[in-house]
Amino acid sequence: MPNPKHRKSKSKTRMGRSHHALKPPSLGKCPNCGEMFLPHRACPACGFYKERQVLDLD
Numbered sequence: 001m002p003n004p005k006h007r008k009s010k011s012k013t014r015m016g017r018s019h020h021a022l023k024p025p026s027l028g029k030c031p032n033c034g035e036m037f038l039p040h041r042a043c044p045a046c047g048f049y050k051e052r053q054v055l056d057l058d
């Protein structure tokens, strides 16, 4: 079984963890109402996706 020969130093552990931060989600602007929305999802404000109504909002 492949096994690490030495324990990683605190420094090396922390260096690896420097890449673990989460990025804020990317947002697009709705072309219909100008609201911010998550890409590849219908706009939560007006229910539009790909320039047509896809959600039935009240």
Ligand SMILES: [Zn+2]
Residues within 6 Å of the ligand: 030, 031, 032, 033, 034, 035, 043, 044, 045, 046, 047, 048
């Ligand atoms: Zn919208």
